[in-house]
Amino acid sequence: MNTLIIRYTGKASLAPAAEIIRNGGLVAFPTETVYGLGANALDGEAAKKIYSAKGRPSDNPLIVHLASPRDAGKYCVVNRLFHSLAASFMPGPLTVILPKRPVIPDSVTGGLPTVGIRVPAHKTAHELISLAGVPIAAPSANLSGKPSPTSFSHIEHDLNGRVDALIDDGDCDYGVESTVVKLVGNGEIRLLRPGAVTVEMLSLICDKVTLDPCVTGKFDGVPEAPGMKYRHYAPDAPLTVLDGPDEAVYEFLKKQRRCGIICFEEDLPYLPEENVFSCGPKNDSLAQAHNLFACLRALDGARGVDVIYARLPSRVGIGLAVFNRLIKAAGFKVMKL
Ligand code: TXA
Numbered sequence: 001m002n003t004l005i006i007r008y009t010g011k012a013s014l015a016p017a018a019e020i021i022r023n024g025g026l027v028a029f030p031t032e033t034v035y036g037l038g039a040n041a042l043d044g045e046a047a048k049k050i051y052s053a054k055g056r057p058s059d060n061p062l063i064v065h066l067a068s069p070r071d072a073g074k075y076c077v078v079n080r081l082f083h084s085l086a087a088s089f090m091p092g093p094l095t096v097i098l099p100k101r102p103v104i105p106d107s108v109t110g111g112l113p114t115v116g117i118r119v120p121a122h123k124t125a126h127e128l129i130s131l132a133g134v135p136i137a138a139p140s141a142n143l144s145g146k147p148s149p150t151s152f153s154h155i156e157h158d159l160n161g162r163v164d165a166l167i168d169d170g171d172c173d174y175g176v177e178s179t180v181v182k183l184v185g186n187g188e189i190r191l192l193r194p195g196a197v198t199v200e201m202l203s204l205i206c207d208k209v210t211l212d213p214c215v216t217g218k219f220d221g222v223p224e225a226p227g228m229k230y231r232h233y234a235p236d237a238p239l240t241v242l243d244g245p246d247e248a249v250y251e252f253l254k255k256q257r258r259c260g261i262i263c264f265e266e267d268l269p270y271l272p273e274e275n276v277f278s279c280g281p282k283n284d285s286l287a288q289a290h291n292l293f294a295c296l297r298a299l300d301g302a303r304g305v306d307v308i309y310a311r312l313p314s315r316v317g318i319g320l321a322v323f324n325r326l327i328k329a330a331g332f333k334v335m336k337l
């Protein structure tokens with residue numbers, strides 16, 4: 001397939017992309033979290049193409065992206081708690097799962113009776129949804145199982161030749177996907193995937209915020225977010241997360257050969273130079289979120305890397321999202337040192 005590359009130079013440059021979406025095609029576009037692979041969310045056949053382009057299992061539902069939270073009631077059944085969340089966090093990196101209305105095809109929700117709704121804050125994403133005039137169903141624009149794309153080079157690598165158009169608009173701000181929550185009536189927020197809208201922030205809106213077991217560990221039951229059961233974000237070489245004090249980690253890493261390392265900036269002077277990537281300062285979870293997937297992708301292509309080790313991040317604030325993505329990429333292998 002011939003893929004049209006669109007360099008974003010203002011709203012007018014998005015006209016061909018909006019037309020592709022309206023005609024049932026696929027467009028990869030930037031958001032403030034990660035790049036998404038979009039199709040018309042009201043067109044079941046268009047949504048099916050997303051699954052084949054990504055190699056994604058068809059039971060894993062897509063998030064529906066809207067230009068405004070005011071449109072949500074057309075596509076799902078909203079409640080009071082949704083309105084409170086929307087007032088605080090939309091537009092922004094939050095996806096809220098609610099009972100879907102029949103206009104949303106089953107292929108978008110993987111057959112589930114619910115739909116995830118998100119209103120991106122990214123200017124380009126917002127302009128694309130407005131120009132298309134339809135809600136846009138979009139998962140992250142990576143090949144299934146690979147780290148989510150946080151820059152144009154990532155979507156070019158994964159999807160050039162597989163989709164109708166790619167929008168080139170630089171790096172994503174947050175670098176981890178949106179926070180996904182399910183509302184249990186008006187009284188409980190269930191966190192299915194941590195992101196930049198943190199547990200601490202959600203707790204300001206609702207007294208009861210509960211964590212799905214998939215957020216912090218391996219879960220053998222049926223997860224509420226189908227996507228949480230797949231091995232995700234994984235580079236080719238196996239990854240192990242190292243849990244221990246600085247000295248113990250440096251000692252351990254000194255003895256390893258043919259390994260790639262994801263570390264904190266402060267670690268760099270104590271580690272070899274080759275195949276070592278800093279995801280940011282130890283106390284800067286925002287920077288770590290921004291850089292994590294690019295580190296994983298860089299190590300994917302690196303020569304002489306048979307195994308990868310990463311330092312254990314903090315779980316506070318957006319740190320919980322970094323921790324969650326890292327342990328999933330590691331298949332939950334954490335080594336205590
Ligand atoms: O930041 C993001 O959320 C990005 C950008 C493009 O918006 N999108 C994204 O989509 O990360 P995706 O498909 O890679 O991840 C969506 C997650 C999956 O784990 C999926 O199973 C879950 O949300 N999900 C979506 N709809 C759901 C539903 N109705 N019920 C339960 N989980 C749902």
Ligand code: MG
Binds near residue numbers: 139140148
């Ligand atoms: Mg994804």
